[in-house]
Amino acid sequence: MIWLSWRQFRVQALVAAVALILLAAGLVVLGRQIRDGGYSGAELREHFQGRVYLLDAVLLLMPALIGLFWGAPLVARELEAGTHRLVWNQSVTRRRWLTVKLLLTGLAAAVAGALTSALLTWAASPLDRFTGDRFSTIFFGTRNLAPVAYGIFALVLGIVVGLLIRRTVPAMALTLLALVVTQALTPNLIRPHLMTPEHMSAPVTAEVVRNLTFLGQQPEISGLKLPGAWVISTSRLRTADGATVPADAYGRCVAGSFDKAADCLGALNLHVDIDYQPTSRYWTFQWLESALYLGLALLLTALGLWRIRTSAD
Template sequence: MIWLVWRQHRRQALFAVLGLLALAAFVVPSGLGMRRSYDDLGLGCIQAAGDGDLPGTCLDAIRTFTSQYSIEGSLSILLMFVPMLIGIFWGAPLVARELEHGTHRLVWTQGVSRRQWAVAKFGLVGGFTLLVALVFGFGVSWWMAPLNTAGIPRFDVFNFDVGGLAPVGYTLFALALGIVGGSLWRKVLPAMAASLVVFIGVRVAVTAFARPHFAAPVERGTSVEVLDTGVDPLAGDWVQGMEVRAADGSLLMDHASTVCNPGADDCGSMTGAVNWVMYQPGDRYWMFQLIETGIYVALAGVLLWFAFRRVRQLA
């Protein structure tokens, strides 16, 4: 059965390896180039400054670096689609193609039980998908590391979704979704279309409504007479809300902050006011990654359980 699965899916495996090699052909030279530029511009000043203020020369170097590699940062938008495409294009045909061509009847009457067939198919393809997703996720994380250190936040949706463990969860979820879609619609293209719609819907829902609440945000208030709000973008802090409150706690401005220099300005109603910020510290990045990956892996597990049951009922 293992040999049969390999023969059926070796072309997909070959394309996956070629795709990873093509990605590596861009990511590795680009990543090494970014690291050389990072060192040449003296951006070690970011770590050297610690929690203190960055000198002007360091800020200039950061602006030069991020401007030089702005295109690379934008490419992460395209990489967001990779887990979805891998999962759906591998998952949907896994069952649907057999049903569409009627070959499942031949397999299940040749001494191979439906359970054995499903375990071999789902297990081997799922294991290879997991390996590809791990290489992709941590490869992109390595590539983006200099940009993240220079101030492009890891919590940004276009960075969070393509690096670390998150692509593993997305890819396995898309794979399981495609398998279930194939077992329900019995044809490859409708299964792909349905899986795509559901995948996008779930991803948007989790990103917009669940992720911001994985942990209670840190709340910090500083006087409007102080420029520093205590949030450090270079550390990857994710600002979720800002507002200006009066001394009595009433809201003066929402989704904004302000500065009043009492030595030069008439603060007026802002006297005693506080800039209030709600944010997720950058050191929670991996906790959020684990939570989100766990959600999608759990969803994938439920879908695969349903697919196993569905295969046993197919005629």
């Protein structure tokens, strides 16, 4: 059964192996260039940030590719063509048939995710230490443990969707939709609350305002950065006594140029209340989110093993 599963999977595995070898070679070259050039932090950002972002985008796409091209067709194609009946009639139980496929491809997905994540984490580590932005969506999802869990979840999701739908193309489409939704919701709605955030108040000086990404018509700000922390949410601008800054006073400040608005708001002695996650919790978040995705993969596996036992030929 293992040999048969390998023969059915070998084309996808060989294509992936070639792609991984090329990607690994590129990551090794990039890592050596970053380390051997004697660059300062600012120079690292200037010369290598674009290339690292491109590689981050590739790794963010890997789980979707695994789910689409390894997971969804693996069972759906056999059910659609009827070739599963030959195996089921050779004293191989349905659950064993599915379990072998899950284990073989799951191991391949774990190895692919671990290899690429380890190499990118190593290659980009000098730049990551300079930027210090470990919790951002693109960095958190492409470093260390998380990519391995993402790949396994995507694979199992694709296999189970294919088992339920029994048609390859619709299974691929639904798998892609589910992965897009999952990867959009997790960093924005789930990850910030895996642990209870810390709270603090931070002064809004003119320098702070100049470093913001958003200054709208209402007394609220966006893009506030806190050294050594991941800012989850900020309150509206508050005066020294804790009240929301009057709209007319805020409006007068932002009516002029951005520099004048920064000086004007800085003179009002304002502050904001912040919910944040300390960077010291990074590894805890990596383990928690990986456990979440692996737990979902186990639940999907249980669903698939139950469904295949009760499904008609």
